[in-house]
Amino acid sequence: MQNRKAIQEACTLYQHAIDAVVKEFEILETDDLERVHNQVKQDAFVLFRSKVVGEDPDSYETEVIKFIDELYEKTKLSNMEKSRYAIVGQQKEM
Numbered sequence: 001m002q003n004r005k006a007i008q009e010a011c012t013l014y015q016h017a018i019d020a021v022v023k024e025f026e027i028l029e030t031d032d033l034e035r036v037h038n039q040v041k042q043d044a045f046v047l048f049r050s051k052v053v054g055e056d057p058d059s060y061e062t063e064v065i066k067f068i069d070e071l072y073e074k075t076k077l078s079n080m081e082k083s084r085y086a087i088v089g090q091q092k093e094m
Contacts, residue, residue: 002051002052002053003051003052003053003054003057003060005051006047006048006051006052006053006060007048007060007063007064007067009047009048009051010044010045010047010048010051010064011044011064011067011068013040013043013044013047014040014041014043014044014067014068014071015071017036017040017043018036018037018040018071018072018075021036021040022075022078022079026082027079027082027083027086028079030076030079030080033075033076033079037072037075041068041072044064044068045061045064048060048061048064
């Protein structure tokens, strides 16, 4: 039960932080998004490791990794699409 809560809290931290950055900046350079991802991922794992109990935290950690990786991929795709639309819009204005 406590490990499920640790997983949920780590995933929620990551999701809220990424969502906040995307909302604030709308479109990010790929390097900037990756930098934010790496920092927030690290923060999520620090939180997870501080809350997980038992002798085999690695088995639970894979769930956190899967969630974060999937959300990051979706965020990258969304960011690339927004960037393309912005470029196309700028070209039409010229």
